[in-house]
Amino acid sequence: MYQYKQLLVEKDDYKSVEMKLSWHNLTYTVKTKSRGCKNSNSKEKTILKLQSGSIKPGQACFIMGSSGAGKTTLLNALCDRLTNSKSAKLQGQVLINDTHSVRQSSFGKYGAYVMQDDVLFPTLTCEEVITFSARLKLILPPHQISARVDTIIEDLGLNNCRHTFIGNQLIKGLSGGERKRTAIGIELVTDPQILCLDEPTSGLDSFTAHKIVKLLVSQAKLGKTVVATIHQPSSQAFGLFDKLILLMDGHQIYQGAASQSVEYFESIGFSVPSYSNPADYFLQKFYMPFNKSEEDVRTLEILTEAYKTKLSDKNGMAKQIRESDTGLEEAEINEFKEYHSSVSFCTELRELLRRTVKNTYRNPTHLKLRFVASVMISVIVCFFFWDLGYDAKGVKNKIGFMFFMSVDQTMQALFSVAMNFIDERPIFLREYASKTYGIWSYFLSKSVIEAPFQLLFPFLASLIVYFAAGLTPEFDKLMIFSCILVSVVFFGTSLGFAIGCSVTDPMMVTTMVIFLLGPMLFCGGYFVNLHQIPVYTKWISHLSPIRYCGEALLRHEFLDNPRYVHDPTLFTNFGFELGLTKCIYILLGLGIAFRAVGIIMLRLAVVKVQ
Template identity: 35%
Template sequence: MDSQEVSMDIEAQIENNVDDRTLPFSIFKKANLPITLKFENVMYTVKVEEQKSWPCQTKGKTEERTILKGITGIVKPGEILAMLGPSGSGKTTFLTALGGRVSEGKGKLTGNITYNNKPFSKGVKRTTGFVTQDDALYPHLTVTETLVYTALLRLPNTMKRQEKIKQAEAVVTELGLERCKNTIIGGPFLRGVSGGERKRVSIGQEILINPSLLFLDEPTSGLDSTTAQRIVSILWELARGGRTVVTTIHQPSSRLFYMFDKILLLSEGNPVYFGLGSDAMDYFASVGYSPSVERINPSDFLLDIANGVGPDESQRPEALKAALVAVYKTHLLENVINEVKGPDDHSNHSIGSPGDSKHFGDWPTTWWQQFCVLSKRSLKQRRHDSFSTLKIGQVLIVSLLCGLLWWKTDLAHIQDQIGLLFFISSFWAFFPLFQQIFTFPQERAMLEKERSSGMYRLSPYFMSRVVGDLPMELILPTFFLIITYWMAGLNPNPFNFFLTLLVLLVHVLVSGGLGLALGALVMDQKSATTLGSVIMLSFLLSGGYYVRNVPVFIAWIKYVSIGYYTYKLLILGQYTESEWYPCGDKKCYVGDYEGIKNIGFHSGLVSSLALAAMLVVYRVIAYIALMRIGRTKSG
């Protein structure tokens, strides 16, 4: 049975029975708009700085490295293009370029990529689905919740809310996810759905919008052959609905190989084959590269020669790669160029934003809708982290320990009282800092994925995180103070208690804001944690409790210290300058106590304004830092 017969036999099997379910998708029988994807002489170069080894650790000369080296081809509606090649051959880079997701400033993309003979635009983005290799999904959301929230954000307002939910539920059914629809996605340390189910959820997020173009990066990576077959069968059926499907794939089985309409084989960024998958083996045989064994998986053979391993073992790998590139340019490139330049049935189809309402411009939903949906999603996802048994237990134990250690202290032990106030400011500086510092580094992949697809604006996402985290940020410190304050015997006046609580809550928000800013700026958990520790320790050391006679040349630190202003306001919330406390056999003014005198009872309004300014400034810094996430050259 030759390769053509194998391909026809597999297509017949798929048409008769794909994954034991009735296909095509009842809600996606046809793409809204057929799109022909063309790419001509696409090249991508990046500048690489040589790093000298330790102990120099200095940057060397900058050299330009070419990742993609003149790739030409065409994919029509109803076709699946599979890109094969060894690791590092440029498959993912090329897929990213075709999907309009090349990041600004990271490299130079040249050549011509068109969609129905038009350049990439926001209209193309609205009708494009892009499935990344690593499934960026929220671990604590269920399968249904994940798809429903995606539907509410990505589907246009021409559809009612209930229609969007029904569409998400239909996708769950069509992808065979009913069995796990109420199961959480899970993660590395949280049991959830299987790898194949995760991948189907990722694909489901993209086909919700009924895309005309669908890009997938290694959709079968890490999956067993049966699950991989199920995934590719879904792609095959989507393509038969008039969609243009492009995927990278590492080493498909023979069954999968013949399900692809076209194959692009890359070797170190060079194209060495582009054409029908069923013709690949015949082409290489015609140019003198036949497999050494009669029966071999075509993808194994293609990857071998792309790696420079051919039938002639005496031929050096580099020489074989160069020969394959030369043969491609001589025997195949002209035919590929002629196909690209040939007539296109879909060239006159204009690409807009399908379903976009004139009232909402470039976005499928309004700012307020995005904010509400993102807030609800954030609350469902984050409540498990913020109110975990570990964190509640930590706060409860520390509050009880403080209450017992400072049990019913009075003004006769004023030093102990101010020590407690400083500890409260210290503990609630680090706790929210490290809780918030991981927020954006952990969500970077998700933010990049959703922003690149044009799902929502950055501002509603950021505001939903800031507003949505308020209850979770403020509940634990409130319980902490309720327990500690009354056990420790601090000023029993309700006004003083609520003033102390207000200062503490503002302090928590400011420290959390610093964590958000550092996380957004650094985007690396280890580096951000180290930097945050150094900054917060500097603030605490200059807070006025440990060191009272600070040298002038470094005294400026206290004016940017969160701890300094919080400590001052906590003291102002407990005492008055003319208040008496027993000191030996006589009474002394609180304002004259050595530990309080340097802090003083003045400038309470200035300290309040300083904290208020920090509350805003840190979050503005975080927002500006996040603006670089999800930017692409094509908008």
């Protein structure tokens, strides 16, 4: 028995919670529109067609079917990972022990979902990623968490690679099978009663795939309800299946013991050739092309009618089984929720910070690139803006210098944060969906980790360019100049968070930056006086970091500075009327506002993770 059960069994009212998963009359319909046809009417396509069934505790059920049959859609429906919207609609019920509806918001308390893609940090080891999950999902003393992780690693056969990096294309790490077992281990830390997996053998050789199937069957023997989609298992792997669900064009054409499937299809005229793999035969024979022929339609009719007859023969038995199911006792639910209640916010933040620091230390490429870019651009600035002087020509050149610094610092901060977040987005979505941590702790950890660099890089740039450009050579002036750059970097970082949370494609970052920052540049006061900007675009100037950073830099350097000849029209030529301190406060306020936008966009992204 697993450790968390050992912990709960000490309580008198604890009973072992076994969960049957059942679904009734599931249909999933999406609206599609032909590409390139603006005026074409949308068409409805039904992906799941009145599917019903159940999986009992102790069973390892595998969903098979050719591409497009609806395997992953059915699996996502069982975990409540399908979105109901104007273009997609899910109907039917998914229940636990025929009493409690499955909801994604609570699924992580008793179940686990292993995605097809193993999205993990490449610079962490097998043991570290499992430990991270355990520390955030289990309310246990540290020594019990370590023991739990050791047990999982032992059970999954990962002892020899527990200290090996996950790896990626650039970092040598785990093999495909080891990565998949690690991904499964992350979800096993809570000993979920329902384990769902999407294509757990995808991309693996037949030997490794057989080991994964054997592992899942062994997990089912422990009393779990295991359901997985699988594409083309070997005959040895197929022989391990407890239960098989076979789909064709959104219909269920078989559901029952895998060992009886060959006999069933032979009884309706589809004989599996001797010495062949039944799984290969099913996939080839029951493939439904996009353009159906008359023979395809006739085959589908035969299979669906035969399956309906099979179901009608078992209706009486199924009714008796449903009536005998007692469902979950309320005490059992409370017991389960009590153990799986979330760890504290401080624990989440601490573990996220620890992981991010470790990941940055082991893979400093991103940080090095930011450092090199900051230094190189600052050096280039020195060549173009060297010793600008204090005369009228020098003032004009320094205004150009300040405009460039405003744009440069904003862009550097924006791109680095946005691109970094997009890289982590799949990992965040997976971990959030499995209830590993919350949005606020993740977002705050990103902000805390980014804070030192928001101070370091602007200060470094200031040290390089300030004296080279011939600005007032005073230390306190240098510090204020640095503070102004820090404030605009904070704005750029916040806007980067908002963009990173809003898009999924790295190419979209550039598009979003041009779309948002372009108008802000034109409405920043340097190109057009703020008072002469058209009314319908004037609101953009109130969001422009160039306006506030530019005015702050100009006032800091030129206002009441005896080194320059006083020009009363200097600030009115741009429409700058706010003042240095107010500009800094507005930049910080806008930065906070854009971070709030980032949190909202992040929340919208995880409303329903598919």
